[in-house]
Amino acid sequence: MSKLKRVKEVLFSGKWIGFIIAIFLVWFIVAFLLFPNLNVLRTIFFSDGSFSFEPFQKLLHSKRALMSLLHSFVLAASLVVTVNIVGIFIVLVTDYFDIKGSRILRLGFLTTLIYGGIVLVSGYKFIYGDLGIVTRLLHNIFPGFNVSWFKGYWAVLFVMTFAVTSNHVIFLSNAMKKIDFQTIEAAKNMGASPIYILRRVVLPVLKPTLLAVTILLFLTGLGATSAPLIVGGKDFQTITPMILSFAQSVTSRDMASLLAIILGASTLILLTFMRRIEQSGNYISISKVKSEMKKQKIDNKLLNIIVHVVAYLLFVIYVLPVSLIVIYSFTDTYSITTATLSWNHFTLANYMKLFMQASALKPYIVSMSYSASAAVLVVILTLIVARILHKYKNKFTIILEYCMLIPWLLPHTLIALGLIVSYDTPRFIILNNVLTGTWWILLIAYVIVQIPFTLRMLKAAFFTIDNSLEDAAKSLGAGTFYTFRRVLLPILLPSTLAVLALNFNGHLADYDMTVFLYHPLFQPLGIVIKNSTDEQASGDVMALALVYSVILMVISAITLYLVYGRKSK
Template sequence: MNVRSLNTRLASMNPIAIILYGLIIWFVIAFLIYPNLNIYGEIFFKDGKFTLEAAEKLLSSERAMKSLYNSFILAFSLVVTVNIVGITLVLISEYFDIKGAKILKLGYSTTLIYSGVVLVSGYKFVYGEEGFMTKLLVRIFPSFDTTWFHGYWAVLFVMTFACTSNHFLFLSNAIRKIDFQTVEAARNMGASAWYILRRVVLPVLKPTIYALTILTFLTGLAATSAPLILGGKEFQTITPMILTFSKSMTSRDLAALLALILGLATLVLLTVMIRFERKGNFMSVSKVKSELVKQKIRHKVGNVAAHILAYGLFVLYIVPVVLIILFSFTDSASITTATLNPNSFTLDNYIQVFSSMSAFKPYLVSIVYAAAASVIVVALTLAVSRLLHKYNNKWTLALEYSLLIPWILPSTLIAIGLIVTFNTPKLVIGNSVLVGTVWMLLIAYVIVHIPFTLRMVKASFFSLDGNLEDAARNLGAKPFYTFRKVLLPIILPSTLAVLALNFNGILADYDVTVFLYHPLYQPLGIVIKNSTDAQAAADTKALTLVYSVILMIMSTITLYFVYGRNSRT
């Protein structure tokens, strides 16, 4: 597009649209491009001169190098454990004929309604030093070590179960699409159940398993909540170390370098995943597919073992949720001693949350942040999607790629980039300082959720019938009126679903929040994490349990309205 045609288009556009698109371009430059370029300057340039001082400090820091080592160990370990458990869950719930499969699926899907810091705090509440299961084991075995749930193995255990939610969502969907005719043909040729599973079923699932493996590795590499709450000093990983270094001006460049290493690892792994997807071709060749029929395990011992395994995993998944709900209705003494007594059940915790402003404040802060960020990011991506839908040129392509930057960078790097960039006045934001303000966290929430929202909203736009807009134009409708009255009502249901998912995800966020929150306005994620500390008051722990239950209820409602109403399984 040349300058003359660009000027012609600008002249034909509504002034409000020009201002809106100008704000979008400013936002992209100010918060997506500039901070992520500026971070390189903070690391490699001091007083205008190139330096490797940060790299030298990193190599000489035993704690920093140990955290890098621990992060990669955790990531590789999770690839093995999460795939084993995740594939097992999907086979139990979707492939094999297991009694009570519907109930089992409900238990396995509990990680969809509570995750992150809420999930980790729940597991610590059950298995930690003061946890219910630990106290129970001490009563049975008086010499039992109460500090057993700590360090690498505790982090690996919790994250293994936390990360299977992706398998449960995506691998379950993939296995349902397997052509049953190929399975039946293999059986008719005399193939055993194990051979069919290994040579017929799993190869078809390889693309999904590869993608989930990369996502699991990245999750382990950037883990925050589990290592911070359960890892202790002996198992510190990259993100908690970045958080520690970012609090000091003298070590902020070290935090930035660690975040950059995390970002480079993310880019490399995403590149590998794309190459696997392009090279792999594991699709079924059958033209007429038949629905997969659950397979009976004919070996008696194998069938019993499968059922024991299925219900054993069910117990592991469901126990933290059940205990969080039960203890949220008990008094502080019962929570402190981890004992359930019928006489201790009360509604006082819930009454306090909704009647005391100090108790409700963290919830209110999170609701305001989540609502504001969700609305802003949806409005932003609606405008961008409209632009991408209407114009197809190098400028809109550059805009789209710029908005996808947060997808290829870990949230830690984005947070550090904002901290090191906006801790001093910058012309691009009117010589203001954002660090230490309530706006910084809101901006970060919007940035992190742009890529997912843009992909979903853009897909809705490009599924519209082009004749609708042509008809409206022929009737004399202006572009904005057409968008507001014709296009928006059609894409509104899917847009509201994305808004609900974003709202749900932000409510208990910890990974971004911990770097950027205002001390006077602590969101739920920070309060829930603080309640896991040994010195936390019993009343605080009681309120945290109530917060967790409310979050699980809201997550369940959100998932039902987004996914459940269209499900027939």
């Protein structure tokens, strides 16, 4: 009788739930965060049971692989220069200088937040590619114009320069608003020129944000996939497209894995460098009472005209792809393939086809199913982990947190290759199942790469909760699970829903990881849109891809409004 009573006490105390959660977390970390990545190292350097430098020798004898490494580092270094110039300029004209129509300019510069990745690159190719609108216009004006001009290093640099200024628009704009206007006024009263104030007062305050953004830019350049793959041509391929090429053959997977490891090592070194810079820096305003930032007028008329012209030229570059994608999505295949516009060719047939044909709607259903499932699963997983980290402080929780942040240190290509190499044969750790070639593996990958961001956000939300609420619930006799469900979760719900929406939005048109792991019978939107950029793609495929892009932009805009717009109101 006493034994039965003890069993009941354990069951109703909830300890068994904690035990199951602990076993599940250990299994998940080992099976999907540790084993695949360690197994990649084993398959490369210990393929025959003993350590070997053969993969490095193969890499050094592969001209394609070495050139891809060189191209990646050249692109990364170039982006640091070009994106910082453009990014700082657009932040200055929207937040620092008094520019006419700055609100309209801001909307144009924010377009990269609603479309990016494969959608953005396909849009630029639709405009500047061999059959692009601008290319055809230039060819009509200048008959000898080279229609293949938008390929190679300069094309990739151009696309990515205007594609990755989102961090400047978000983070640098926020940092600009925190500048104490009193310091600017004091510098003016001391006779400092506007250029001197900008160079010695404003930019130094933005230095921490600029350093962080610069590191992220370099990492983005190293891991670039869509732009080099679509507009890079045969002469300019970077690491990730080369990894994809090597991974398609079993005999060259070791080369793909080695390139991915080099990419991962570079990422780890740069993140460590950024961490040290953050720890060594001290950028605190000495003003006790900060005054609100006021926009500065450009007194020099010629300079004022030049800044306005450049600002609106950049506005056109940002807005043109979005505008033309939306316009041409309402035209027939003739207008799309010939890059012409006529009222007679406007139609709703493309949109009707999407919603009336199962084959056209299928990529949307696949992408939304993957994105929604991954977003829900990762939120549930990280809520559990964040709760443990918030409630307990011990060695286990420290190790747990570091393990859950592993995907932040690794490029997506390395994570994908780890899953492919590790689970292409039955493994005991997953009950002797095979994941490679199934639709499960992409869902698992989506969950893995979303863990760090989701955990950081939800952990921060947990630490805003007053502990007295939980203590009061316990004193009233509420159980652990009941307290979490009825007291804590309602407080966390706004942050949880915001993260859920961002995660759902993040993988709708993902290509970089999807291309390694997708099932051929379940092609997501990223793959379909990429296929529409091929030279042999038909007009119907291109038309449907434009419709996909437009609806993705609408979904992204709605998501951003629900997360940020309503919050600001």
